[in-house]
Amino acid sequence: MKQTILIRDVQLVQGGISPRCDMLIQDGVIAKLGKDLNESAHFVIDGSRLTALPGLFDMHVHLRDPGQTHKEDIFTGSAAALAGGITGVACMPNTSPAIDSVDTVRYICEKAAYTGVEIHPVGCITKGLKGEEMCDYAALKDAGICAISDDGRPVECAETMRQALIQGDALGLPVISHCEDLSIINGGIVNRGVASETLGVRGMDRASEDYITAREIILAASANVPIHIAHVSTYGSVEIIRHAKAQGVKVTCETCPHYFLMTEEAVLCGDADYRMNPPLRTEKDRKAVLEGLLDGTIDCIVTDHAPHAPSEKADFRYAPNGVIGMETSLAASLKLVHAGLMTLPQLVQKMAENPRKILGLPQHQLAVGEPADLTLVDLDYHWTVDPEKMHSKAKNVIWKGKTLVGKPVCTITDGIIRYQDTEYLEERNRCNGF
Structure with a gap:
C-alpha cells in the first residue's frame, strides 16, 4: 500500500545541493517540492538535520x-x-x-x-x-x-x-x-x-x-x-x-x-x-x-x-x-x-x-514526478560500528569498533518507508511520523 509522506525542511542533493524545502511523496512518486507545504500525510518527517540523496x-x-x-x-x-x-x-x-x-x-x-x-x-x-x-x-x-x-x-x-x-x-x-x-x-x-x-x-x-x-x-x-x-x-x-x-x-x-x-x-x-x-x-x-x-x-x-x-x-x-x-x-x-x-x-x-x-539503468532523481527512491542521511551523526547490529547474517565488517560520521536513517523506495534507524530516532527524540 502506497504511503503519503511529508518530509519537512530537508536538504536535497541532485546535481548540486539545493536549499532546504519540503518534499511530499504520494502514490510512489515525489508529488511536490516547496516551502511550507500543508498537505496531510500518513507520515511527517522532520528533515531539518537531514539530507536527501x-x-x-x-x-x-x-x-x-x-x-x-x-x-x-x-x-x-x-x-x-x-x-x-x-x-x-x-x-x-x-x-x-x-x-x-x-x-x-x-x-x-x-x-x-x-x-x-x-x-x-x-x-x-x-x-x-x-x-x-x-x-x-x-x-x-x-x-x-x-x-x-x-x-x-x-x-x-x-x-x-x-x-x-x-x-x-x-x-x-x-x-x-x-x-x-x-x-x-x-x-x-x-x-x-x-x-x-x-x-x-x-x-x-x-x-x-x-x-x-x-x-x-x-x-x-x-x-x-x-x-x-x-x-x-x-x-x-x-x-x-x-x-x-x-x-x-x-x-x-x-x-x-x-x-x-x-x-x-x-x-x-x-x-x-x-x-x-x-x-x-x-x-x-x-x-x-x-x-x-x-x-x-x-x-x-x-x-x-x-x-x-x-x-x-x-x-x-x-x-x-x-x-x-x-x-x-x-x-x-x-x-x-x-x-x-x-x-x-x-x-x-x-x-x-x-x-x-x-x-544502462534509468537514473533516479529527486524531482517532481520522479519515483520516490531516496535515503535520508544525517551527515554529522557519529556512530560506532557494531557487527551484532548489522542486518546482514554475516559479521565480517572491517569497520567494527570504529566511529564513523554520517549515517542513513531512513530509506524510501516506491514511496514506502522501507528502513528507519530506531536507535537514531530514540537518541534524537524524533518520533514524528516514523
Whole structure:
C-alpha cells in the first residue's frame, strides 16, 4: 500500500545541493517540492538535520542466494542494503548453482520482488564459472540479467573473454572482469610484501591484477567495445586504466572504500575479517586508488559485499576471502566529503549515478514526478560500528569498533518507508511520523 509522506525542511542533493524545502511523496512518486507545504500525510518527517540523496546503487554485491544462504540471502542482503541507503544492487553470479541459467535468474528476480530493493542479477560469462563453455547471454538477458561476469574467478582464456566482450556488446550487456591471474596468485591470501612476510603466509602479488587489467583493456580496445574492471586495488591498475581512458578505450572501473581508506597494516592482527580478494595493499596503492577516484579515473564506489558465516572466518589461514560493506559504505566514503576531498554531489555520482549509467539503468532523481527512491542521511551523526547490529547474517565488517560520521536513517523506495534507524530516532527524540 502506497504511503503519503511529508518530509519537512530537508536538504536535497541532485546535481548540486539545493536549499532546504519540503518534499511530499504520494502514490510512489515525489508529488511536490516547496516551502511550507500543508498537505496531510500518513507520515511527517522532520528533515531539518537531514539530507536527501537519490537511492544509492551498489553494482557489486554477493547475496549468496541460491545455495549459500547460511551466509546471506536475498532478504537479509536487501535489509543490509536499505540500512546503508542502497536501493538498488547488481548481484554477482558465484552462487550455487551459479547464475548461468534462466531458472536461476527467474528465482532471484521473483524473490527480489518482495524486498523493496531493485535487484539485478549478473549472469555468468561461462557455465558454472568454469571458464569453458559460454552461456546463452540472450536468454539470460531476456530472463533479467543486467551484465555478465565470472566474478569470484577470472576468465582464464583470453579468446573466451574476447568473445564475451563482443557478444555482450551486441546485446547491450556490460562485461565485468575479475582481474586476477590464478597462476600468479598461487594460493596467496594477503598482499605479497609486508603482510605476507609478517604473517608467514603466501602473498597475492599485484602483478596478478595488473596483468589481467591490461589484458582486458587490450581485448576491449581491439574489438572497440566496453569493459568494466572490478574492485581496483593497485597503483599499477589505476595507471593502466588512466592511460587507456586517455587513449579512448571504453573502460570503466570501480573500487571499494577499504582500498582508498585502509592498507595491509589492518590485516597484520591476524583477523580473517580483514581478508578479501583483492587484498588490502600498501600505502602507495591506497594513495593511487584515492587519486584515481578523485580525478575521475575510477568511476564507481562499490562494496564487493561478501558475507561469510562467523565460523567460516574463525581460522585466519583457511577462511574464505571477503568482507561485508553495504551498511557502512556511505558512512566510510563520507570521510572524503568531511575531509574536503570530494563534494557530496560528486560522491552521489560515484555511488548512485555512474553505476546506473554503466549498467544502462534509468537514473533516479529527486524531482517532481520522479519515483520516490531516496535515503535520508544525517551527515554529522557519529556512530560506532557494531557487527551484532548489522542486518546482514554475516559479521565480517572491517569497520567494527570504529566511529564513523554520517549515517542513513531512513530509506524510501516506491514511496514506502522501507528502513528507519530506531536507535537514531530514540537518541534524537524524533518520533514524528516514523
